[in-house]
Amino acid sequence: MNLFQRNVFLHQRKALGFIYNIGIDIAHFGLKCASLFNEKIKKGVVGRQNTFKTLESHLKPNDKTLWFHCASLGEYEQGLPVFKELRKLYKHHKIVLSFFSPSGYEIRKNSPIADVVIYLPLDSKKQAKRFVNLVNPELSIFVKYDIWPNLLNELKRKKFRAILISAAFRKNQTYFKFYGAELRRALFTFEHIFTQNDTSKALLESINYNKVTVSGDTRFDRVSSQLELNNNLPFLETFKDNKLCIVAGSTWPDDENVLINYINSCKHKNVKFIIAPHNIKASQINNIQEKLNTKSVLHSKKNDKQLINAQVFIIDTIGILTKVYSYANIAYVGGAMGHTGLHNTLEPAVFGVPIIIGPNHEKFPEAKAMITINGMFSISNQQEFNSVLDELILNKVKRLSCGKNNSDYIQKNKGAVIQIIDYLRI
Numbered sequence: 001m002n003l004f005q006r007n008v009f010l011h012q013r014k015a016l017g018f019i020y021n022i023g024i025d026i027a028h029f030g031l032k033c034a035s036l037f038n039e040k041i042k043k044g045v046v047g048r049q050n051t052f053k054t055l056e057s058h059l060k061p062n063d064k065t066l067w068f069h070c071a072s073l074g075e076y077e078q079g080l081p082v083f084k085e086l087r088k089l090y091k092h093h094k095i096v097l098s099f100f101s102p103s104g105y106e107i108r109k110n111s112p113i114a115d116v117v118i119y120l121p122l123d124s125k126k127q128a129k130r131f132v133n134l135v136n137p138e139l140s141i142f143v144k145y146d147i148w149p150n151l152l153n154e155l156k157r158k159k160f161r162a163i164l165i166s167a168a169f170r171k172n173q174t175y176f177k178f179y180g181a182e183l184r185r186a187l188f189t190f191e192h193i194f195t196q197n198d199t200s201k202a203l204l205e206s207i208n209y210n211k212v213t214v215s216g217d218t219r220f221d222r223v224s225s226q227l228e229l230n231n232n233l234p235f236l237e238t239f240k241d242n243k244l245c246i247v248a249g250s251t252w253p254d255d256e257n258v259l260i261n262y263i264n265s266c267k268h269k270n271v272k273f274i275i276a277p278h279n280i281k282a283s284q285i286n287n288i289q290e291k292l293n294t295k296s297v298l299h300s301k302k303n304d305k306q307l308i309n310a311q312v313f314i315i316d317t318i319g320i321l322t323k324v325y326s327y328a329n330i331a332y333v334g335g336a337m338g339h340t341g342l343h344n345t346l347e348p349a350v351f352g353v354p355i356i357i358g359p360n361h362e363k364f365p366e367a368k369a370m371i372t373i374n375g376m377f378s379i380s381n382q383q384e385f386n387s388v389l390d391e392l393i394l395n396k397v398k399r400l401s402c403g404k405n406n407s408d409y410i411q412k413n414k415g416a417v418i419q420i421i422d423y424l425r426i
Helices: 003-034 039-049 051-058 073-089 102-108 125-135 149-157 181-187 198-206 219-228 234-240 253-264 282-291 304-309 321-327 365-372 382-394 396-412 416-425
Strands: 065-070 094-099 116-119 137-143 161-167 192-195 212-214 244-251 271-277 296-298 312-314 330-333 355-357 376-378
Touching (some): 003 149, 039 102, 051 116, 073 102, 073 161, 073 219, 073 416, 149 181, 192 198, 219 396, 219 416, 244 253, 244 321, 244 382, 253 271, 253 282, 355 382, 365 396, 382 396
Parallel strands (some): 137 161, 161 192, 244 271, 244 330, 271 312, 330 355, 355 376
């Protein structure tokens, strides 16, 4: 690169950096305005106002610290097996856990894995410097994405280590576009990136980032560890009553319409259904119950008599879905009938059950893999749903075989955590 080209490059980088920082200021203003009308956004705005006060009250200048960052709850669950191992390795360090989304913070604000749980401040230069000066993390772990240039550049400037784990990249992302210089530069602040697949590694190498290891997805380790826990829920033992049970997890209205139509016309005796809606607002729960033509019971209002007599159990609480899947003979995972995004299909797969999903799963490689091995079935309409579910209910041999395909898939893809921890021990 000659002097002229270098000057052009530097001017372009400054311009893109300026645009990025202006964008952060606009986002800050936009979130404040939106918080007046959206309760979830309001929680994030108010929570971020307390971030620095919380850090100042929990951290001392001489504390040794680690920083774990997750965009939301899914990334937290993905990173948890790595966090647990690091907690063992760094017993005398304080751990700061940050979330960007209220859906992560509100559910895991009391996580035992961390000493301090906070909302991540917006990525302005001023706040990035203040945050890093307060936390002083010897090691920072980012999970999958949510890459913030100013924070990462400040870590790099102060010579703190930063690792990205379970990263998954796609060709159409900003990092690989001509206008993505600022985000692309942020990737180079990571000491090492552990990717989920070879495609992600190849994309990184295409921009000359070469400190990459294909370790796989830490979610496989996370869901596998669920088998070592006590998954018993006595009230579900009573409800299931040794009958065949279909568990529908993280459902949205598009999913629930298909499920309710099936339940209302179900001709199979001794089949029970558990529905765990993504939205547990009273109005949504009431809407489900009103549409059902059969007896249903809510988790919040359960008693033994209702449990035994009901055909449908509705989970109107959070935090137990993973255990609920252990009672499934067949699982349906929501999000892909509409465009909200397919929810975690690995959680039921680890229990060795066949899984049904909607058609919109293009961005979920684990779904594609389980469809290929005949453990998962993608349906597009009511007729297809009825046909697939009827066959799985009536054909026990197929049901068990498909479920085993899924559990084998989970076991074959474990091991990402070992690779990451071995690297960090060096």
